[in-house]
Every structure is written in C-alpha cells, then in structure tokens.
Amino acid sequence: MTIGSAISFGIWMNLLNNFAIEEVSFTGIEIGILQSLREIPGFLAFTIIFVLAFIKEQRMAYIALALLGLGTMLTGLVPTNIALYLTTIIMSIGFHYFETISSSLTLQWIDKDKSAEFLGKIIASRSASSIVAFGLVWVLFELFHLDYYWIYIAGGGACLLIAIFCWRYFSLIPEKVYQTKKIVLRKRYWLYYALQFMSGARRQIFVVFAGFLMVEKFHFSVTEISLLFLVNALINIPLAPKIGRLISRIGERRSLIIEYVGLTLIFIGYALTDNAMFAVFLYILDHLFFSLAIALKTYFQKIADPADIASSAGLTFTINHIAAVFVPVIFGMIWIYDYSFVFYAGSLMAITSLAMALNMPRSPAPGNEVLVGKI
DSSP states (O other): HHHHHHHHHHHHHHHHHHHHHTOOOOHHHHHHHHHHHHHHHTTGGGHHHHTTTTTTTTHHHHHHHHHHHHHHHTSSSSOHHHHHHHHHHHHHHHHHHHHHHHHHHHHHHHHHHHHHHHHHHHHEEEEEEEHHHHHHHHHHHHHHHHHHHHHHHHHHHHHHHHHHHHHOOOOOOOSSSSSOOOOOGGGHHHHHHHHHHHHHHHHHHHIEEEEHHHHHTTOOOOHHHHHHHHHHHHHHHHHHHHHHHHHHHHOHHHHHHHHHHHHHHHHHHHOOOOOHHHHHHHHHHHHHHHHGGGHHHHHHHHHSSSGGHHHHHHHHHHTTTHHHHHHHHHOOOHHHOOHHHHHHHHHHHHHHHHHHTTTSSSBBBTBBOOOOOOO
C-alpha cells in the first residue's frame, strides 16, 4: 500500500508547481488556496473513527488508496483553477484517510521496540517507490514529450491497480487490541498534541513554499524538480532505516531536539540564499531531517493506551492539519510581499517545537509523559 501511495502522490507533487504555473497560471495566492483546500481533508481526518464503526480499518485503507489514485488520474483533465481545486480535494481525501489508517495499523501491528526501525523501512520503501515515480516523469516528459494529463493517468492508475490487488489478495489481519470507536482526547497526551500542531504548521512551509521557491525564484523545470525529488529518495533508501535505529538508540527526546535545531537553521538558510545549488542542498537536508519525525510517533506509542491508537490517529491528523488549513493562504499573501518572511516564520515554529521537546522525558511511558505539566 505504501508503494501505491508513494507513486501516486509522488507524481502529483512532482508535477504540481510546474503544472500550476505553466498550465493554470497560478501565483503564490492561488497555490496557497490550493494547498489549504488540500489540507481540509487532513483537518477532517478525525471523522475516520465514525467510518470505522461500519468497515474494518484494513478495508478502509484500500478504499482510501483507490480514492488517492482516482484523484491523481483526474488531475490535469481540465487545466482550470476550479478543476484543479476539485481533483485536489478528491486526491487529498484518499491520501489523508490512507495516511491516518496506515499510521494506526503500523502502531497496532508492530512491537514498540521495533516500531522506529520499521517506520524507517516504510520511509525507505516510500522513497524507492518515489524513484519509480520521478523516473517515470522524466522519461515521459523528456523522451516521449507527453502532456501532463497522461502522466497523471499513469501515476494514479498504478495506485488504483495496487488498491484493487491488495483488496483481492491480502487477508484481513486480526486486531491485537479492540480499538475504541469514539473520539479520544486525553489530557495526559497534551505534549504530543502540541507537537503535532506545530509539526503541521511547520510542514506547510516545506511542502508548499520550499518547492515553490525552486520553481518561481530559481526557475527549475519539471525534469530538474524530478531530479531533486529523485536525489531525496535515493538518500532516504539507505538512511531512513538507520535514522529509525538511531531513534531507538538515543531516544525520542534527543532525536526531536536534533530535528528542530536543524530545521531552524535550514529555514533561515532558505530566507537568505540567492544560490540555487545551496537551496538544493537545504531542500535535501530539510527532507532528511523530517525523517526524524518518526520519534513523535514512537513517543505516542510508548505513552498511549493501546486501545486508543486508531481513534487517536484520526484526531492526531486533525490536530496536525489545523494550521494547514490557514497557513498556506496567509503565507501565500505574505509571499507576494516578501518570501523570506515565510521562511523566518518557519524558523520560529521550529524554535517553538524545540522548547516543547525539552519537556519530553528521556524514557516516556504511561504516567511519565512530560517533565513539567503532568495532568
């Protein structure tokens, strides 16, 4: 399922900025609106718990994966603002529901002492699949000179076929612990919720504006963006599992501190650089640091009641996407005035996250969730 998701979403993201600028004439304002619309299904991810009252998680993962593929296939069919907004919403519903369930099932199925490394392997699998996606974009653009639409068809179609294959050929895995079928919001998880909120706000700076910077300021072509994504994926394949093992060894607290210090410096670098190659270096480093966010998932796995994992997965995605609904639009307007302010704001978000991470105990567990502010 990770392979299907990575191919479809990888192609969608790879082509987005060039397609939006070249075919639909987007500016920073329109790309901000689109990204906010894309994040609304993430904000509504808590609704997955109501759906799971009627269908098993594993089955719902297949349906979400199929929606992701369908939304990607339809992108580019009609190159207008409204059409791109609508297909983005379809794609996003599938993507966010799938990511919510994928996170939940991983934390349910994998033992605590193995989860960090396993999540690293998932990232490596996603990166390997992305290489296929980015390579496909390059081949179809450079060698066959195909239109955007046909490349969206190829990526979304592959995802849809994988969803159908998984539904037909994989048996249902029994639940180890019966999952609560209602929204769970516990006071003792407050630090986890706060870090997820900051992660969602900060992630928008990278997902929306770092890539947009490459196209608008440094005039990267589709093939150059594909190569940039390809390099990121190649680096992640060997390093992501090692990052997972590193988190297991040094703990969640130290891992998150390293991530937030690094991201602070990277965002400042985005704001100051006028050199395309240095911006590429920052982009690759930025992408690598985000792998350390595995530590946030394993922190929750260690402090959570096992029965809360499915319901909390949806709620967590909603918290993560609260800021995502308004950050792209507001910062898209700021971008028009001075793009460097967007990245300075990202560095402040990373500093805020760092201050929160310092409140995390070295050995988190139920009853030992935070150093200060136990509820």
